Amino acid sequence: MEIAKRPLSRRTALVLTLVGAGAAGGAAVLAGTLPHGTGRPPAPGPAASSGPPAAPGAPGIGDPLMPLAGNGGYAVRRYTLDFDWRAPRTPFEAGATISASATQALSRFDLDFAGNTLHRVTVDGAPAAARRDGDELVVTPARPIPRGRPFTVHVAYTADPTQGRHRDDAIQDYGWVPTPDGTLVCAQPDGARMVFPADDHPSLRAPVTFHITTPAGLSAVANGRLVGTDRRPDGRVRWTYDSEQPIAAQLVQLAIGRFTFADSSGPRGLPVRDVVPDALVTDTEEYRSLTPHHLEWLERRLGPYPFRRYGVLVGDTDLPVALETQSLSVLPRDDLLGDRVDAERNLVHELTHHWTGDSVAIRRWSDLWLSEGHARFYERLYSDEHGGADLESVMRAAYEQHDQWRHDEGAPAEPTGDTLFKVMRYDGSALVLFALREKVGEETFDRIERAWVTEYRGRAAGTRDFVRLASRVAGEDLGPFLTPWLHGPRTPPMPGHPDWRPDPVEE
Secondary structure, eight states: OEEOOOOOSOOOOEEEEEOOTTOTTSOOOOOEEOOOOSSOOOOSSGGGGOSSOOEEOOSSOOOSSSTTSSOSSEEEEEEEEEEEOOSTTOOEEEEEEEEEEESSOEEEEEEEOOSSEEEEEEETTEEOEEEEETTEEEEEOSSOBOTTOOOEEEEEEEEOTTOEEEOSSSSOEEEEEEETTEEEEEOTTTTGGGTSOBOOOTTOEEOEEEEEEEOTTOEEEESSEEEEEEEOTTSOEEEEEEOOSOEEGGGOOEEEESEEEEEEEOGGGOEEEEEEEGGGHHHHHHHHTTHHHHHHHHHHHHOSOSSSOBOEEEEOSOOOEEBOOTTSEEEEGGGGSSOHHHHHHHHHHHHHTTTBTTTBEESSGGGHHHHHHHHHHHHHHHHHHTTSOOHHHHHHHHHHHHHHHHHHHOOTTOOOSTTTTSGGGTHHHHHHHHHHHHHHOHHHHHHHHHHHHHHTTTSEEOHHHHHHHHHHHHTSOOHHHHHHHHHOSSOOOOTTOTTOOOOOOOO
C-alpha cells in the first residue's frame, strides 16, 4: 500500500458455502485453498474419525498484533463469492462457498465475518447454529466434523456496501469504498471480513471465484481473469472472474461502476488491462501507459513478474490511499492527474508489491516492513533514475528522523497494532534495505533481492527468513548487522556514511 501524499501429516476437506437469499443466479459461493501437508485426505470411515475428540477450532492463528485474525482447525481451499449488486450505498443479497481442509476434529469453527445481516447457516444441508462474537462468526454444526471428512457450510447474508472502518495511520478509511456510481474494496488490513466471510490473515491464501451481478450499463471487475458474462432476461449482467492464483483476503478486489477496459501488453506479451471510470480514461492515459516500462524496469531487478496478468483500477474516490490488490492495483484518480514523478512513484510502489507482499506474503503482521519497505525502496530507486529526488538524499533525511520514528512507532520489525502502517514501515524500512545495500554492495544486494522473491515465490515468509537468506547469499552472518536495524531502540551507524547523525528525539 502507498500513502497519499500449520504443518500436517494429512489433509481433510471442509467446505463452507454462503448462499445469497434471493440473489440472482442462485447460491453464492465462497471457496479457498491453502496447502497444509502433502498427503492425500483419508477416505471417510472409521479411520478418519480416530484420534482426539472433536474440539473447537481456534478463533485466530495467534498473530500477536491481531490475535483473532485467521482461524484454526481448517485451511481454505477455494472461495467463490456471489454478489447481487443493486445500487450505490444500497444493501444487496450476497453469499459465498468456502472449500477447506479440516486440520482437526471440529466441534465448531470460526469465520472472520463482521457486520452484514446474517440469514441462515447450514452444514451438509442441515441447519447449523451460528452466533456473532465480535468479528467472529462461530458456526456449530449439528454433528461434530471428524478429521478427514469433507463437509459443506451454507450461509446467506445481506451485504452492506456502506460498511467501513477507520485507522489513524496510512490506511485511514477502508472496507467498502463508495464511488459515484458503484463501489470498490480496500480490504487491507482486516477489511475483507466486512465484505465476505474469510480466513483473514495475510499469510493465508486461496484462489477465489467471483460472480457479480450488476444492473445494465454498469460493469464489474475483480482480481484475475474475466471468465465470462451472462446477460439476464431483465438486462442485468452476471460477471464471472477467477483469481487464477491463491490470494490473501486483504488483497481481494471487486469493483462496480461505469468502466472502460483499456488493454495493452507488458513483457513477453503479459496481458495488461486497466479499468477506468469512463470520465477519466483520457486524463489518466499518459501515466497508465507507463506500466509496461515499469514492469520491464522491475523485472531487471527482481526477475519475472509473478502473476498471469496486471492492471490498474482507477478509483473515483477522494481516499489518499493506493493499494496492491493482487493483479489489479487501485490508484485513486488524483494519483494519476498530477505530477508525473509522484504518479510514477505510486504506480511503481503498488507494482513492486506484487513481488514483495502479494507473491511473497508476510508471515506475521510484524513482518510488514518486508512488504512496505521493499515497495518504498524500489519506488525511490526508480524515482531517482527518472527525474525524482536523489536516493541518497532521501535516505539521509530518513536516517535523521529514524530515532524519532523508533520512539514513536517502534523499530521497523517491532510495530504495535496502532502503529502498523505508520511511516516507519515505509521510509524507515526502506532505510534498512538501503543500509543493507551499503553494507554488502549493490551486486550482492541485488542477488539477495532476486533470491528472496524467487525462493519464497507463492509462499509466506518473515523477518528471520530474510536475515537467513541474506546471510547465505552474502556469505556472511548478517544477523548482528540487521538485528539492531530491525529491532533495536536506536538507529545504528550507516555503513559508508560516518557523518550521518539521527536528530535528537523529542518526547
